[in-house]
Amino acid sequence: xxxxxxxxxxxxxxxxxxxxxxxxxxxxxxxxxxxxxxxxxxxxxxxxxxxxxxxxxxxxxxxxxxxxxxxxxxxxxxxxxxxxxxxxxxxxxxxxxxxxxxxxxxxxxxxxxxxxxxxxxxxxxxxxxxxxxxxxxxxxxxxxxxxxxxxxxxxxxxxxxxxxxxxxxxxxxxxxxxxxxxxxxxxxxxxxxxxxxxxxxxxxxxx
Amino acid sequence: xxxxxxxxxxxxxxxxxxxxxxxxxxxxxxxxxxxxxxxxxxxxxxxxxxxxxxxxxxxxxxxxxxxxxxxxxxxxxxxxxxxxxxxxxxxxxxxxxxxxxxxxxxxxxxxxxxxxxxxxxxxxxxxxxxxxxxxxxxxxxxxxxxxxxxxxxxxxxxxxxxxxxxxxxxxxxxxxxxxxxxxxxxxxxxxx
Numbered sequence: 001x002x003x004x005x006x007x008x009x010x011x012x013x014x015x016x017x018x019x020x021x022x023x024x025x026x027x028x029x030x031x032x033x034x035x036x037x038x039x040x041x042x043x044x045x046x047x048x049x050x051x052x053x054x055x056x057x058x059x060x061x062x063x064x065x066x067x068x069x070x071x072x073x074x075x076x077x078x079x080x081x082x083x084x085x086x087x088x089x090x091x092x093x094x095x096x097x098x099x100x101x102x103x104x105x106x107x108x109x110x111x112x113x114x115x116x117x118x119x120x121x122x123x124x125x126x127x128x129x130x131x132x133x134x135x136x137x138x139x140x141x142x143x144x145x146x147x148x149x150x151x152x153x154x155x156x157x158x159x160x161x162x163x164x165x166x167x168x169x170x171x172x173x174x175x176x177x178x179x180x181x182x183x184x185x186x187x188x189x190x191x192x193x194x195x196x197x198x199x200x201x202x203x204x205x206x207x
Numbered sequence: 208x209x210x211x212x213x214x215x216x217x218x219x220x221x222x223x224x225x226x227x228x229x230x231x232x233x234x235x236x237x238x239x240x241x242x243x244x245x246x247x248x249x250x251x252x253x254x255x256x257x258x259x260x261x262x263x264x265x266x267x268x269x270x271x272x273x274x275x276x277x278x279x280x281x282x283x284x285x286x287x288x289x290x291x292x293x294x295x296x297x298x299x300x301x302x303x304x305x306x307x308x309x310x311x312x313x314x315x316x317x318x319x320x321x322x323x324x325x326x327x328x329x330x331x332x333x334x335x336x337x338x339x340x341x342x343x344x345x346x347x348x349x350x351x352x353x354x355x356x357x358x359x360x361x362x363x364x365x366x367x368x369x370x371x372x373x374x375x376x377x378x379x380x381x382x383x384x385x386x387x388x389x390x391x392x393x394x395x396x397x398x399x
Contacts, residue, residue, distance in 0.1 A: 012260055012262070012339070013345065015262050015264055015335075015337035015345050015347070016264055026260075026262065028361060028362075028365065031265065039264050039265070040264065040265035041262055041263070041264055041265075042262070042263045042265075042358070042361075043260060043261050043262035043263055043337075043361070044260065044261055044361060044365050045259065045260045046258055046259055046260065046261075046365075046368045046369060046372055047369060047372040047373065048256065048257065048258070048259050048341055048372050049259035049260050049339070052259070052341050098236050098237055098252070098254045099236045099254075099256070117213060118213075118237075118252065120250060121249065121250050121251075122247065122248065122249050122250065123247065123248050123250070124246065124247050125245075125246050125247060125248065128245060128246050129246040132245060132246060168241075168248055169215070169239070169241070169248070169250055170215035170217070170230075170232040170239060170241060171215075
């Protein structure tokens with residue numbers, strides 16, 4: 001919560017200047033102006049704004065006889081099961097991830113191996129790189145033809161190396177882009193090969 | 208064991224900033240902000256049950272871009288017209304040729320700025336969207352940057368956020384129910 005919101009619980013801070021606006025000043029249908037910076041604002045407040053969930057105290061109960069216990073803390077009663085591996089976990093081991101609840105092991109393995117899509121924060125797009133490098137000489141100029149020695153193999157490498165790598169998170173692995181990059185890379189090498197053949201033929205003819 | 212990637216739906220509008228082209232995607236339980244730099248993407252997630260407020264702030268970016276495009280369009284047009292009319296009043300044929308070539312070269316540039324001016328005007332007023340979460344405070348969103356699209360996004364998101372928040376923390380509660388609750392099965396204390 002913002003500072004303004006913690007001082008005046010029923011207020012919302014103006015995103016432009018931080019002025020504490022009365023919460024009922026914001027409407028979804030029409031604009032309202034901030035009294036301080038005169039910024040035209042419109043928006044919506046949602047139930048969690050009015051009733052913020054109290055911070056959960058991670059206190060685990062001790063398990064009694066015959067009760068399910070936490071996989072990591074055998075003395076604690078299991079509160080829920082991991083949504084990934086199914087192990088019973090206590091409130092201490094519960095790692096909420098959106099609507100899912102994970103155990104610490106699954107969370108750490110997801111962090112290291114990019115196995116959990118919810119934890120991915122950055123992706124390098126090999127297919128898009130292949131297409132960009134494949135198209136680059138066409139976009140820049142044919143004058144930079146010696147660059148084809150670098151860009152052609154680079155486009156092919158990016159397309160093949162990234163073939164099985166995960167692509168964009170929302171758009172998925174777009175293999176057609178990699179194929180286009182591969183085609184342009186091969187085309188560049190073909191142009192370069194043709195150019196060298198032409199020079200060789202020309203020098204032998206006029207020797 | 209690998210988790211299946213969630214299905215994402217593209218939300219209308221996009222934004223342009225120094226950190227790349229911004230887009231918003233909607234999954235079942237969260238909103239994904241994507242900032243793309245052609246060869247790499249950066250992601251930020253906002254879970255629907257954590258979104259406390261969304262505010263759309265009208266900005267003057269369209270006006271500033273219109274001023275820039277308009278200045279180049281009008282300025283370029285004036286220079287091109289001056290060169291063209293000026294070429295008719297000089298007698299040196301070389302100078303006439305040079306002036307007309309420059310005038311001809313300026314024409315497509317002027318046309319590009321006119322098109323940019325028209326596109327920027329037709330796209331409508333600009334805005335900045337801000338999102339407040341229960342834990343992280345305000346966050347300026349990378350997209351959408353046009354008011355019309357932002358209103359559409361808000362109208363689309365509001366019922367989903369309200370539904371997610373009225374449903375409560377489903378995952379944990381449901382899975383908790385499946386376990387044995389010791390308080391339920393503990394026999395009542397005998398009354399003496």
